[in-house]
Amino acid sequence: MRYISTRYDPSSSSPSSRRYSFREAVLAGWAPDGGMFLPERIPHVSRGVLESWRGLTYPELVTKLLALFMDDGDAEDATQNAEVDKVPLRKIVDASFASFAVPEVVRWKALPWPYLSSSSTTASSSASLPLSCHPLPSFLEKQEPPSLYIAELFHGPSLAFKDLGMQVLTNLLEHYLLQEGRRMTFLVGTSGDTGPSAAAAVQGKVAMRLVVLYPLGRVSTFQEAQMLATHGGVGGSGEKASGAAAEAKAGTLGTPNVRVVAVEGSSDDLDVPIASLFGDPAYRCGWFRDPPSHDCQPVE
Incomplete structure (x- = not known):
């Protein structure tokens, strides 16, 4: 995977024509021509792969997604393969979330059914209690009655989603x-x-x-x-x-x-x-x- 500036101009002899590795883009932050970096292509993820990811933990999912934007799928630059080492990548990701207050990193809570419909007058005791869903919310499957889930993004060290x-x-x-x-x-x-x-x-x-x-x-x-x-x-x-x-x-x-x-x-x-x-x-x-x-x- 290579990265280009939003001002990319392949016909130019200036830095705007250059393509960058993931490492270079991360270390630079901004392209030399003042543009922002974007991937040269958007990786394709099939429905089957998405289905296989449903059981992943949040750190596992982050590792999978990062690898898509680090790998050089067409083997254009052999040095890129040495730059992307899945073992340290997984260690980096795991270390990144080790300080979070909950093991699932992002915790899902079900909004009790009475809040979803003004016409509803009764609710089961189980539906009125917060429900932790890990690793993926169960709204991906058909439910009766339908539920609304809220993602808690505040379990990091600064309590901010960032x-x-x-x-x-x-x-x-x-x-x-x-x-x-x-x-x-x-x-x-x-x-x-x-x-x-x-x-x-x-x-x-x-x-x-x-x-x-x-x-x-x-x-x-x-x-x-x-x-x-x-x-x-x-x-x-x-x-x-x-x-x-x-x-x-x-x-x-x-x-x-x-x-x-x-x-x-x-x-x-x-x-x-x-x-x-x-x-x-x-x-x-x-x-x-x-x-x-x-x-x-x-x-x-």
Whole structure:
């Protein structure tokens, strides 16, 4: 599987004509021409394969899906086969969900029948109780009466749905960076959920450092406390924080590879300097990579 920019132009001699491996796309984040990466093709999954996946656990399903977007099905590039090792991939995925509060990662709960129909006046005792369904919801099969299921996406370390993707992404990045003997710094601007999720995912990583910027007074007290609890530096947003957020910072040593900074303005205002930084390939290569990568510019 190769990846191209949304501004892909095969007739051009510029970076817009280049095709990237999964590893390159993950490490770069954005294409060098300013576009976003997308797979060159969408893998086909037959109905039979989908049926065979119904009994998979959530980590098993994630591993199957990731492999589809990592494999080079037409064997175009033999080096890609060495890059995709199913054993470490499964280990990476399992490690990504090990910190979740429930073993099924995503828990399904049945909405009691009385809430589904105003015309219903009675309900069985079993239908009125929450029903855990694992690994796949039983609404895929015919039922009498029909049921509505709710997916609980809040069992990750930051209690946000973004943990589902963030944990896997950061573990993939850590895996690739350690293989290459490099470190990388990540800059995040958040309006609430992304910051705590990213900080929780990067904590303890050897090859990754994180700087989180958040708008002062424009995130919830709980989210601010979550971020400041991971802050490992001195100063920064601590002087501006108050209440529960200040107490959270005062009561923790944080983690050395995470810095949290409160800034004036809105989350939209944060986008301006961040976009400026990422629009400068030379700066990205020199400041965000340790050591600076000689092949950084064509990759990013």
